[in-house]
């Protein structure tokens with residue numbers, strides 16, 4: 326695309342202030358969507374074109390649309406927060422844009438330029454700014470950029486047409502009653518991703534692959550699944566949609582990016598923030614035996630999960646076929662809470678932004 330100009334075709338009947346306020350009073354997560362969306366088309370030979378902001382509306386899809394059959398689909402997730410002065414900002418949107426390109430490349434899809442990705446998110450937030458919840462309550466407007474193949478046909482090949490979209494959904498505070506530890510089911514046989522596969526791409530297929538283990542976790546009374554590496558079934562990788570951190574006193578360790586893990590932007594931000602706060606922070610390997618043993622001998626003091634949706638979630642009880650143990654007596658740990666506050670304060674504009682991560686939209 327030669328220009329990032331997005332044609333604005335706003336809705337003539339957006340929700341009333343009263344209707345929107347009723348939704349914002351209790352938005353939940355991913356249940357309500359704002360008045361608008363952004364769409365940009367890509368066609369082979371022509372590239373990106375027809376960038377538009379239009380009323381939020383269903384898509385009309387041919388039953389032989391390739392995405393429905395072969396799952397050429399990628400997505401992103403980022404949040405817009407209301408700042409103390411009433412302006413709104415996203416957090417490291419260029420990092421999401423770059424990861425979207427990495428995902429696109431792996432799934433044989435066209436790469437959207439970083440500036441176009443950011444401009445599309447900005448345009449939607451600008452238009453639906455009234456949907457960004459008030460400052461102070463940890464509530465936000467969750468943005469979901471995504472891309473699907475739009476070519477029609479059942480031949481297996483990379484499609485020759487795609488649609489990029491951004492939609493937005495108000496999100497309440499993840500822990501309305503205060504931060505609560507999450508229980509984890511350790512999946513010892515089912516894996517999420519394999520070396521050489523698509524684990525590092527943010528694509529729906531990885532989530533589809535995780536749902537059966539997620540259902541098993543629920544049957545064991547657990548809220549999330551932790552996955553091990555697919556070769557040795559020994560090294561801890563991540564949860565279905567969040568990265569993990571292990572706290573050893575004043576040293577924190579997160580599993581290294583082997584290719585089957587998703588490189589979380591929250592994970593990356595915490596490596597830096599933890600060092601700012603005087604912790605030693607590194608990428609490494611943690612085996613499942615070590616997780617259990619070091620919890621039991623007291624050297625592993627806290628474990629937490631991190632990602633855009635929940636920011637930082639303490640891990641409480643871990644259940645596996647081989648036993649059950651609990652981190653930090655089932656309470657949110659001190660380091661977990663300190664890092665969580667530091668990151669949220671930067672994201673919401675309550676504190677300075679020493680790394681230049683906050684992208685103020687207006």
Ligand SMILES: *Cc1c(COP(=O)(O)O)cnc(C)c1O
Pocket residue numbers: 402527563564565566567568587588589590591592631632633634
């Ligand atoms: C999105 C995602 C994460 C978290 O990434 P953030 O950029 O921090 O939101 C972690 N794991 C998986 C599998 C994901 O899809």
